[in-house]
Amino acid sequence: xxxxxxxPEIESIIKIQNYISEKIHTEKQTEKDWFKLNLVIEEIVxxxxxxxxxxxxxxxxxxxxxxxxxxxxxx
Numbered sequence: 001x002x003x004x005x006x007x008p009e010i011e012s013i014i015k016i017q018n019y020i021s022e023k024i025h026t027e028k029q030t031e032k033d034w035f036k037l038n039l040v041i042e043e044i045v046x047x048x049x050x051x052x053x054x055x056x057x058x059x060x061x062x063x064x065x066x067x068x069x070x071x072x073x074x075x
Contacts, residue, residue, distance in 0.1 A: 012061060048061055
């Protein structure tokens with residue numbers, strides 16, 4: 001699974017959403033699917049930034065994504 005590193009900041013939400021969209025965008029996903037996925041990403045990033053870091057200067061958010069016939073896998 002290919003991964004990418006992002007800064008641990010709220011502004012990374014859109015960057016991560018765009019990265020995931022670029023990696024797995026297909027005709028199968030509906031607007032409702034994308035809304036749900038983007039909401040999950042937003043909640044995860046907000047929680048990481050708000051509660052998961054003790055030192056934002058040295059932290060990172062590493063994101064991996066993979067689409068299969070079984071679904072979308074985020075890491």
